[in-house]
Each structure stands twice: as C-alpha cells, then as structure tokens.
Amino acid sequence: MKKLLITDVDNTLFDWQKLWYECFSAMSKTAIEISGIEANDFYSECSSIHQKYGTSEYAFVLNELPSFKRMYGDRVLEAMQSSIDSFRKARSKNLRLYPGVEEALDRLRDAGVTIAAFTESQAFYTNYRFRKLGLDQKVDYLYSPVDHDLPREVNSIRKYSPENYLLKNTEHRFIPYGEYKPNPHILLSIIEELEFNIEDTVYIGDNLLKDVFMAQQANVTDVYAAYGAAQHRAEEYDLLKKVTHWTPEMVEREQAALKPGAIKPTYTLSKNFSEILKIMGI
CATH class of the missing domain: 1.10.150 (DNA polymerase; domain 1)
Structure with missing residues (x-):
C-alpha cells in the first residue's frame, strides 16, 4: 500500500x-x-x-x-x-498517548502505510516526548523546527551520553526555524521529499486553522482530529495565552478559525485516532 x-x-x-x-x-x-x-x-x-x-x-x-x-x-x-x-x-x-493511538499506528504500518509526523514543537521537546511515548518505534519520519540555542549548562545537567538522547528508529528531519503552520508549502515539500503523490497522502490534525486549512490549501486530503481540540478548556487555554510565544495576530487568527463554519473539514474523527483506519481503507 x-x-x-x-x-x-x-x-x-x-x-x-x-x-x-x-x-x-x-x-x-x-x-x-x-x-x-x-x-x-x-x-x-x-x-x-x-x-x-x-x-x-x-x-x-x-x-x-x-x-x-x-x-x-x-x-x-x-x-x-x-x-x-x-x-x-x-x-x-500526564505524558500519555491518547487511547487507541499506539494500536492504530501499528495497524497502519503493518498495512504498509508510511507514517510521518509534522509538528511546530521544537526538536528538543519533541524528541523527548517521542522517546518517552514510544513513538520512536511507531513513526517513520518526524519533521519539526530546528532547536533554539541551549544554555551552556545543559550538558552539565544531562545524566547520560549524547547518544541516549537521539531517536533510534524515527528519522528526524527539520523544517526552517521560525516557520509556523499553516504553511502548505512545507507540507508539500514533505510529501515531495518522501516521494509520494498528493493523491496518496492524508493529513490529520486537531487544529482547524493550522492543520485542516493548511491541508486544504495544499490539496491534500484533510482529517480533523476533533477529539483533540482543546481550546474550549478555558482555564488551560487562558493560562497558555498569558505566557505564550504566539503573537496577538496568531491568537486572533486562531479564534477566527474556531467560529462555526469558518473552516469545514473533509473528514472528522470524533472519538479517537483509530477512526483514521477506516479513512485509510484498513
């Protein structure tokens, strides 16, 4: 497949x-x-x-x-x-995969589907979570921004050799620093780099603007992970906005995208990630 x-x-x-x-x-x-x-x-x-x-x-x-x-x-x-x-x-x-994710990723790979992850989170943090969540065993390619500079003292607080902090199975590739979703050009460049056609690609994400709209702009089949949308959890989201690196313009754009009907997904996963299997024909 x-x-x-x-x-x-x-x-x-x-x-x-x-x-x-x-x-x-x-x-x-x-x-x-x-x-x-x-x-x-x-x-x-x-x-x-x-x-x-x-x-x-x-x-x-x-x-x-x-x-x-x-x-x-x-x-x-x-x-x-x-x-x-x-x-x-x-x-x-609190660091746990959503229910069904691990099993669904296994079934996708068993069916011959190539799995790539595309995140805005920087390398230092994404790498840690991939290792701790076991995603290093489940995902073929990871695309993330390059890392910010680390303080000189970081090496003194690490307990293990540098090799222990590297992904062993997932190939970690990088997008340009300072680029944020929605960026259909980066999405298209990932597809081209992995030597796939647009019509053979499916993109899934929880954010209507950053994920669904981006995929639609790239003419890639879009899937909305509605189960992961979290902006409605006001206490969490309000604290995040207080200390966020987002600009006011970025926050405003996201709020506009949340208005009913502003962005209409092609497919929606309401309950969990494993619903992607039916969409992928598995």
Whole structure:
C-alpha cells in the first residue's frame, strides 16, 4: 500500500495542552511560593522569554527570569529545585498517548502505510516526548523546527551520553526555524521529499486553522482530529495565552478559525485516532 499518512503530534497523538498546563501550573505555583513574586509579574516575564525562544515550553525559563536572577544570582536552579521537581512529577503523570493511538499506528504500518509526523514543537521537546511515548518505534519520519540555542549548562545537567538522547528508529528531519503552520508549502515539500503523490497522502490534525486549512490549501486530503481540540478548556487555554510565544495576530487568527463554519473539514474523527483506519481503507 503506497500511502502516506502525515499526522500532527500535539493534541493529535497526545493531549499536549493538558500536559503543558499541568506541568507549567505545578512549576509556577511552587516557584511563586518560594520567591514571593507576584503571579502576574511571573507570567509576564515568562511570556517575554517564551517570545525570545519561540516556544511556550522553554525548559530553562526559571533560570532566565530577570526577577530570579536579581534574587538568586547564579543560584537560581538550586533555589528552584523543588519547582523543577514539581514540573517533572506532573510531566511523568500526564505524558500519555491518547487511547487507541499506539494500536492504530501499528495497524497502519503493518498495512504498509508510511507514517510521518509534522509538528511546530521544537526538536528538543519533541524528541523527548517521542522517546518517552514510544513513538520512536511507531513513526517513520518526524519533521519539526530546528532547536533554539541551549544554555551552556545543559550538558552539565544531562545524566547520560549524547547518544541516549537521539531517536533510534524515527528519522528526524527539520523544517526552517521560525516557520509556523499553516504553511502548505512545507507540507508539500514533505510529501515531495518522501516521494509520494498528493493523491496518496492524508493529513490529520486537531487544529482547524493550522492543520485542516493548511491541508486544504495544499490539496491534500484533510482529517480533523476533533477529539483533540482543546481550546474550549478555558482555564488551560487562558493560562497558555498569558505566557505564550504566539503573537496577538496568531491568537486572533486562531479564534477566527474556531467560529462555526469558518473552516469545514473533509473528514472528522470524533472519538479517537483509530477512526483514521477506516479513512485509510484498513
């Protein structure tokens, strides 16, 4: 079966928004309690750093907060260790694939379907989640933005050799830094690079604007992962908007796309990822 399935990752294969919210909330609550900083000041400084690095999950945000640098000098990580521990505990508890994803990916590959993942999340974070979620065994190709620069001290906090942090089965390829969905040209370049035809390709994602609209602009069969749409979870989404790297224009475009009828998917998965099997003829 010469077919290509390109899947979004965050909120399509796992609940990224819940994972981010639980981790960031746990870290923030502890950091604010330790430091006594005003919550709004904390969020504002986090937002500035996220804007700088182009990601809302910058792993070293505490170390670069101006207020914490003034308070603790070069001892920020030491002072914030319990906050970091809170983040890691929440991550361990909440990093899970959606039900049915693992089995569906296995059936797709058994049927000869080539599977590629296309995400906006940067390499450092996507790589970690692929390894921990077992996706390194399930996905043939991963396309993500190149990474932001890492602080010099990152090597000193890693416990294992560099080889332990590499994907072993999935081939990790990169899209240009600073490019965001919806970008039909990148989607088309992925299809061409993998030597497939547009008519043999299916694209699935949870975001009407970034995923469905992008696929439609590229004339690729689009599938809306409605089960993963998370913007309606107001508490999570509101906190994300407070500290996001998104520009106001990006937020406004996404809100417009959520208006009923603004973007109409060709196919919709209402319950879970495994519904893709019928669409793929499996």
